Amino acid sequence: MSISISTSTGCKFEAIKADIQRKLASGAIRPGAKLPSIRDVSVQYGCSKNTAIRAYDELEREHLIYSVPKSGYYAVVRSEQPSSAEPLERIDLATATPDPAVMPYADFQHCLNQAIERYQDRLFSYADPLGFMSLRQALQKHLTTTQVFAEPERIAVVSGSQQAIHMLAGMPFPNGKTAILVEQPTYFGMLRTLELLGITAIGITRTDEGIDLDELERHFRTNTIKFFYTVPRYHNPMGTSLSQEQKQAIARLAERYDVYIVEDDYLADLETNRRADPIYSLNRSGHVIYVKSFSKVTLPGLRLGTAVLPQPLLETFRQFKSSADSSTSALSQAALELYLTCGMFDRHAARMREHYRIRMEALRTTAARYLPQEVRLHVPDVGVFARLLVPPPLEADDLLAALKQQNVAALPTARSYLRTFAKDNGLRLSVMRANEAQIDEAIRRIADWIGQACRRKPPLHWDPVVDWI
Numbered sequence: 001m002s003i004s005i006s007t008s009t010g011c012k013f014e015a016i017k018a019d020i021q022r023k024l025a026s027g028a029i030r031p032g033a034k035l036p037s038i039r040d041v042s043v044q045y046g047c048s049k050n051t052a053i054r055a056y057d058e059l060e061r062e063h064l065i066y067s068v069p070k071s072g073y074y075a076v077v078r079s080e081q082p083s084s085a086e087p088l089e090r091i092d093l094a095t096a097t098p099d100p101a102v103m104p105y106a107d108f109q110h111c112l113n114q115a116i117e118r119y120q121d122r123l124f125s126y127a128d129p130l131g132f133m134s135l136r137q138a139l140q141k142h143l144t145t146t147q148v149f150a151e152p153e154r155i156a157v158v159s160g161s162q163q164a165i166h167m168l169a170g171m172p173f174p175n176g177k178t179a180i181l182v183e184q185p186t187y188f189g190m191l192r193t194l195e196l197l198g199i200t201a202i203g204i205t206r207t208d209e210g211i212d213l214d215e216l217e218r219h220f221r222t223n224t225i226k227f228f229y230t231v232p233r234y235h236n237p238m239g240t241s242l243s244q245e246q247k248q249a250i251a252r253l254a255e256r257y258d259v260y261i262v263e264d265d266y267l268a269d270l271e272t273n274r275r276a277d278p279i280y281s282l283n284r285s286g287h288v289i290y291v292k293s294f295s296k297v298t299l300p301g302l303r304l305g306t307a308v309l310p311q312p313l314l315e316t317f318r319q320f321k322s323s324a325d326s327s328t329s330a331l332s333q334a335a336l337e338l339y340l341t342c343g344m345f346d347r348h349a350a351r352m353r354e355h356y357r358i359r360m361e362a363l364r365t366t367a368a369r370y371l372p373q374e375v376r377l378h379v380p381d382v383g384v385f386a387r388l389l390v391p392p393p394l395e396a397d398d399l400l401a402a403l404k405q406q407n408v409a410a411l412p413t414a415r416s417y418l419r420t421f422a423k424d425n426g427l428r429l430s431v432m433r434a435n436e437a438q439i440d441e442a443i444r445r446i447a448d449w450i451g452q453a454c455r456r457k458p459p460l461h462w463d464p465v466v467d468w469i
């Protein structure tokens with residue numbers, strides 16, 4: 001959808017910029033709306049194209065608009081900022097589903113209507129358990145943007161990435177091994193699956209620096225690991241990403257020891273570093289299963305995800321999928337196909353990257369301003385989670401309880417560990433449902449509590465002489 005801007009006198013870029021700023025502030029230009037082309041701006045304001053470009057450049061530098069190559073300029077989606085007079089009611093740093101205010105309902109409604117018209121009765125019967133071939137072809141193209149190359153026959157549509165990891169955990173694998181190695185901490189949903197299915201799970205520590213590769217090799221060498229489940233990018237609950245060197249080493253070890261890797265790339269669409277390739281792209285031996293979610297940047301209720309499978313796993317996966325739910329909802333599949341192929345997905349993903357980048361920047365700035373240096377907090381450039389480590393002897397659970405009393409919700413990272421594994425003393429902070437003002441307020445409250453608690457119980461200082469014991 002395109003909007004028009006009224007002609008104003010004068011042709012200076014400041015006047016154009018100010019006019020657009022006014023329209024963004026008043027809501028005359030809606031968040032996410034497409035702005036007039038450079039040519040239209042120069043015609044409407046009676047100025048040169050260079051002046052129009054300069055006005056847009058300035059607005060882009062101030063993060064009020066953003067550009068999509070070969071498409072144009074769009075208004076940034078800003079989270080609603082409560083006015084300073086408004087009470088900051090509940091602050092939600094716990095929820096990990098997208099903010100309804102930024103969800104592409106109207107675009108999806110359009111795609112759903114189009115899907116019914118285009119596919120008609122095909123939508124109302126059973127489909128291939130691995131998904132519509134036309135969607136798998138669209139996914140083939142879509143996945144190349146993250147360096148995942150695969151023929152559509154190996155791309156399966158799943159009812160959310162949770163379904164893919166649940167099925168993979170329960171399936172027999174060609175290597176004949178049975179135990180599953182998971183990072184500690186890891187995604188809570190995976191732990192619940194392992195427990196419900198009664199699968200032997202082994203943990204390997206993941207730190208802010210990544211995985212100890214010698215330890216990983218020791219585990220792979222034991223000859224019991226069916227697959228290693230990892231979330232290399234914007235880890236849940238840590239927010240960190242693995243380095244390229246670590247991913248290369250994991251890909252090599254998988255081949256050497258015949259251990260599969262289940263790579264959960266649930267936030268692939270938020271990546272800003274074009275060189276952050278997935279493990280899948282670094283492994284030549286067909287040991288990586290690439291899993292991707294569509295829940296974090298689109299509508300989680302549509303239950304859409306995809307899995308790229310090595311040939312030897314395909315038939316078993318098809319049978320498990322068929323037994324689980326016959327196939328993913330045909331209506332959701334058809335709508336996603338249209339959403340991907342008409343370019344709406346890429347535009348929305350660009351908006352979401354900017355949206356979460358702004359929130360993470362707010363978290364970084366406010367943490368640097370208020371948190372004492374004993375507190376460790378890793379804040380990624382984008383992503384949706386950050387982990388805050390509470391300095392002992394203070395307890396993360398006490399902090400959570402104090403925050404709850406002040407109507408601030410967050411989650412303990414302790415739930416992301418196997419029962420038998422030593423837990424950290426942390427909080428997972430999600431920026432999905434908290435805007436910049438709420439993030440600021442929550443961090444201040446955390447800093448206040450830690451400040452007061454430290455005065456009662458000073459944090460432990462490690463004695464460098466004895467810290468190897």
Ligand SMILES: Cc1ncc(COP(=O)(O)O)c(C=O)c1O
Pocket residue numbers: 096159160161162163187189231236264266292293294295300304305
């Ligand atoms: C790391 C990770 N993997 C998978 C999922 C499941 O997502 P989906 O909605 O695609 O099933 C989540 C959900 O939060 C997640 O955090």
